[in-house]
Amino acid sequence: xxxxxxxxxxxxxxxxxxxxxxxxxxxxxxxxxxxxxxxxxxxxxxxxxxxxxxxxxxxxxxxxxxxxxxxxxxxxxxxxxxxxxxxxxxxxxxxxxxxxxxxxxxxxxxxxxxxxxxxxxxxxxxxxxxxxxxxxxxxxxxxxxxxxxxxxxxxxxxxxxxxxxxxxxxxxxxxxxxxxxxxxxxxxxxxxxxxxxxxxxxxxxxxxxxxxxxxxxxxxxxxxxxxxxxxxxxxxxxxxxxxxxxxxxxxxxxxxxxxxxxxxxxxxxxxxxxxxxxxxxxxxxxxxxxxxxxxxxxxxxxxxxxxxxxxxxxxxxxxxxxxxxxxxxxxxxxxxxxxxxxxxxxxxxxxxxxxxxxxxxxxxxxxxxxxxxxxx
Amino acid sequence: xxxxxxxxxxxxxxxxxxxxxxxxxxxxxxxxxxxxxxxxxxxxxxxxxxxxxxxxxxxxxxxxxxxxxxxxxxxx
Numbered sequence: 001x002x003x004x005x006x007x008x009x010x011x012x013x014x015x016x017x018x019x020x021x022x023x024x025x026x027x028x029x030x031x032x033x034x035x036x037x038x039x040x041x042x043x044x045x046x047x048x049x050x051x052x053x054x055x056x057x058x059x060x061x062x063x064x065x066x067x068x069x070x071x072x073x074x075x076x077x078x079x080x081x082x083x084x085x086x087x088x089x090x091x092x093x094x095x096x097x098x099x100x101x102x103x104x105x106x107x108x109x110x111x112x113x114x115x116x117x118x119x120x121x122x123x124x125x126x127x128x129x130x131x132x133x134x135x136x137x138x139x140x141x142x143x144x145x146x147x148x149x150x151x152x153x154x155x156x157x158x159x160x161x162x163x164x165x166x167x168x169x170x171x172x173x174x175x176x177x178x179x180x181x182x183x184x185x186x187x188x189x190x191x192x193x194x195x196x197x198x199x200x201x202x203x204x205x206x207x208x209x210x211x212x213x214x215x216x217x218x219x220x221x222x223x224x225x226x227x228x229x230x231x232x233x234x235x236x237x238x239x240x241x242x243x244x245x246x247x248x249x250x251x252x253x254x255x256x257x258x259x260x261x262x263x264x265x266x267x268x269x270x271x272x273x274x275x276x277x278x279x280x281x282x283x284x285x286x287x288x289x290x291x292x293x294x295x296x297x298x299x300x301x302x303x304x305x306x307x308x309x310x311x312x313x314x315x316x317x318x319x320x321x322x323x324x325x326x327x328x329x330x331x332x333x334x335x336x337x338x339x340x341x342x343x344x345x346x347x348x349x350x351x352x353x354x355x356x357x358x359x360x361x362x363x364x365x366x367x368x369x370x371x372x373x374x375x376x
Numbered sequence: 377x378x379x380x381x382x383x384x385x386x387x388x389x390x391x392x393x394x395x396x397x398x399x400x401x402x403x404x405x406x407x408x409x410x411x412x413x414x415x416x417x418x419x420x421x422x423x424x425x426x427x428x429x430x431x432x433x434x435x436x437x438x439x440x441x442x443x444x445x446x447x448x449x450x451x452x
Contacts, residue, residue: 027422027423027426027427028426029422029426030422047423047426047427047430048392048395049392049395049396049399049423049426049427049430050430052392052395052396052399072391072392073391073419074390074391074419076390076391076392077391077392080392080396364418
């Protein structure tokens with residue numbers, strides 16, 4: 001009987017940069033499209049159907065005594081492959097519980113900072129998909145920003161901290177993952193805030209996320225200050241928390257910038273994107289800490305596993321912030337658009353409340369990388 | 377529709393079973409004959425195609441009828 005390893009354990013190993021060897025047994029197309037990544041991760045692919053009765057395909061590639069974590073789509077094939085490997089004399093084999101599906105759903109909370117008037121800010125890293133969400137906690141209250149579909153994770157975390165989630169906020173209408181913000185607000189009796197310009201077609205009630213309407217968390221007031229910053233979507237709104245942290249949503253990442261085309265409006269929105277990045281953000285303090293809603297490679301994870309950088313530093317080194325004029329910016333953006341994320345249109349429809357797929361279907365829709373950035 | 381030498385019912389089975397059963401069943405037919413596979417697991421679509429190719433067989437046709445994925449595999 002092979003042993004299993006939970007996604008939580010694997011996440012901690014990756015965050016702590018422990019040497020990890022992974023055998024991914026999904027088919028090679030799926031592997032090439034999307035896989036587990038980490039600075040300390042070595043990963044190879046051999047489809048499970050080549051490991052059914054014998055493991056000759058692994059000869060010379062894995063030492064029989066080395067530790068191997070076997071991964072598949074949902075956790076069954078990896079178990080089978082791990083057992084076949086053990087029968088063949090491998091001694092240190094684990095299978096990842098729930099496979100890539102569970103991996104894609106795992107959220108790892110990392111503390112970003114204690115805030116000035118008491119309270120704290122946490123970043124939830126979705127290692128399997130590169131999504132980042134946030135929880136600001138003060139006194140007995142919390143606000144969650146860009147929540148993912150796995151609402152139970154935030155609810156459990158809030159419970160551990162002894163706080164009630166009063167606000168959920170989406171910086172924009174997401175196209176790469178299903179938002180958990182509306183459900184989370186419903187579960188906790190909180191309010192759901194969404195930029196009105198992204199909410200034209202939504203089928204539910206929400207509170208408009210707009211400039212001059214600060215959101216307060218706890219009595220000691222962490223001010224969540226919205227800043228209109230269109231470009232990824234027309235409604236995209238950044239949040240400044242405690243006058244120190246700039247939550248950029250999908251407008252600005254550490255190594256790249258947001259793409260303007262996921263709602264089919266690249267030409268219209270590329271100008272807004274430039275205005276936001278080269279003018280609106282430029283007027284802000286260089287000392288602000290940028291906290292994006294995504295990252296695209298594990299190199300962006302810091303030593304503590306968080307993803308953050310000073311705004312001033314990004315103006316020095318982020319490739320998307322170095323265009324000299326409007327035309328070169330336009331060219332850079334339109335020439336570097338990656339394929340659109342899996343099912344982005346049905347994900348948008350779901351986030352607007354127009355369709356309500358079953359959980360199983362929602363998982364399928366979210367399979368794959370996030371692809372929200374321009375690959376400049 | 378082409379004549380299948382054998383039909384494998386893998387409906388309701390989750391990964392990896394559709395491919396495991398296909399692999400075993402194809403040993404029961406002759407080279408050049410066709411195995412028809414029915415499955416409901418969505419992962420079977422790309423996995424069966426990938427397995428067929430890696431085994432040197434040919435995926436002659438595939439279809440989806442009322443939620444059932446059907447594959448016609450010609451044995452190498």
